[in-house]
Amino acid sequence: MINVIDLGLINYSKALEIQMDLLKKRIEGEISDTLLLAEHDPVVTLGRVEEEGDITDRSFFNDGNIPFISTGRGGGVTYHAPGQLIMYPIISLQETKKDVVSYINFLEKTISKGFATLGISVTGGNKKRGVWAGDKKIAFIGIAVKKWITYHGVSININNDTEAFLNMNPCGEKDISVTSAREYAGKSFDMAGAKEAFSKQFIEDFQSEYREACLEKCC
Amino acid sequence: MLLSLKEFSTEIKEGTITLWHAHENDRISEGEDLVEISADKATFDVSSPCSGKLKKIFKKEGVQIQTSDIIAEIEEDRS
Numbered sequence: 547m548i549n550v551i552d553l554g555l556i557n558y559s560k561a562l563e564i565q566m567d568l569l570k571k572r573i574e575g576e577i578s579d580t581l582l583l584a585e586h587d588p589v590v591t592l593g594r595v596e597e598e599g600d601i602t603d604r605s606f607f608n609d610g611n612i613p614f615i616s617t618g619r620g621g622g623v624t625y626h627a628p629g630q631l632i633m634y635p636i637i638s639l640q641e642t643k644k645d646v647v648s649y650i651n652f653l654e655k656t657i658s659k660g661f662a663t664l665g666i667s668v669t670g671g672n673k674k675r676g677v678w679a680g681d682k683k684i685a686f687i688g689i690a691v692k693k694w695i696t697y698h699g700v701s702i703n704i705n706n707d708t709e710a711f712l713n714m715n716p717c718g719e720k721d722i723s724v725t726s727a728r729e730y731a732g733k734s735f736d737m738a739g740a741k742e743a744f745s746k747q748f749i750e751d752f753q754s755e756y757r758e759a760c761l762e763k764c765c
Numbered sequence: 766m767l768l769s770l771k772e773f774s775t776e777i778k779e780g781t782i783t784l785w786h787a788h789e790n791d792r793i794s795e796g797e798d799l800v801e802i803s804a805d806k807a808t809f810d811v812s813s814p815c816s817g818k819l820k821k822i823f824k825k826e827g828v829q830i831q832t833s834d835i836i837a838e839i840e841e842d843r844s
Contacts, residue, residue: 594783595803620807646807647776675806691809692798717806 548637548749549577552741553584555628558591558615568636569697581748582634582699583741586626590614590714593621593688603713612710619698621675621688622718629706629726631740633699633748640694642756650675650687653700656751657685660702660744664735666727676717677702682725686717703727704740766815768837770802770830780804781829782836791819793839800836817841 553561561584571577590607592614600623601607607614626632639649654670657677661668661684668684670677677685685702703726711724728734770780784801787793799813817839824836 593803594801594808595781618801618808620803620805645776646809647805650806687806689807691807693810693812 548579548581548635548752550581550583550745550749553582555585555587558586558589558613558626561586561632561634562617565634565636565697569692569695572636572638572695573693579635579637579752581745582632582636583745584632584634585628585630585737586632588612588625588627588710590623590625590710591619591688592616592623593619593717595620595622595718600715600718601713602715606710606713617688617698619688619690621686622716623714624686624688624701624716625710625714626701627706627710629704629728629737631702631704631737631744633702633744634697635699635748635752636695636697637752638695639691639756644694646689646691649691649696650689652751652755653687653689656748657700657702657744659751660747661685661727663743663747664727664731664740666731674719679725679727679730682723682730683716683719684725684727684730688717702740702744704737705734766817766839766841767835768799768811768814768839769835770811770832777804777832779829779831782824782826783808785822785826786810787819789819789822793817793819802830813839815839815841 658668658670668677668679676683690698705728708724780802783803786798793813795816797813798810800811820840821838824830
């Protein structure tokens with residue numbers, strides 16, 4: 547069973563505190579698998595391995611009083627803002643596939659299926675990481691794993707503006723374009739509906755790919 | 766005991782050492798976080814497989830490693 551908690555619109559640092567607290571509790575077995583949903587106030591987050599120059603125009607962010615926060619996740623620089631759906635799965639890979647690459651592949655697949663429920667055809671699991679609508683990136687992945695419990699996760703562009711991405715090399719990738727579901731489909735989406743669609747898809751796919759596989763293998 | 770990346774993902778071919786949680790000659794316990802590695806959109810902490818002394822670090826922070834590279838040697842406690 548996966549417990550879903552919607553943090554609503556929340557400051558990145560506060561959400562990170564909550565994540566770290568839940569991570570500790572999950573490691574100690576005090577809580578079950580948990581999926582955090584959120585939207586963040588505008589913020590630039592930096593992954594553990596950052597290349598000099600991946601933020602190509604700092605003044606854009608400084609002028610907007612948008613903070614930069616270094617994180618312990620994988621992946622490169624990215625941007626969060628209201629209208630972007632954040633999913634932080636705090637789940638155990640201990641019992642089944644102790645493999646971080648498989649987990650990232652799984653995230654790409656389940657997010658792609660989530661977009662399909664919104665009527666948007668995307669691709670994930672190609673040579674380029676993340677989820678793509680045509681040749682534009684629409685969802686980003688950056689995770690961390692401790693004691694085989696996952697944290698950090700996925701950011702999914704639903705209704706957010708993507709202009710900020712023009713001032714960075716998102717995920718350290720030069721010359722890529724970024725889009726959102728709103729830009730791509732030419733219409734806005736209900737955020738509550740998007741949260742429901744992506745979280746439901748995640749839970750269904752996780753049960754099928756990880757937990758039922760465990761039952762077959764372990765019992 | 767010689768430590769490599771192999772046990773953490775059968776699919777990871779290379780990664781970067783991003784943080785050593787312990788120094789050479791530190792005493793470490795089985796299951797304690799030993800080193801953080803970044804690879805393929807993920808960072809993950811590698812736990813020590815045994816208790817003993819971290820005898821030698823072969824790969825420093827910032828160094829890129831391949832799956833089969835030996836990154837450290839642990840002198841195991843004698844039981």
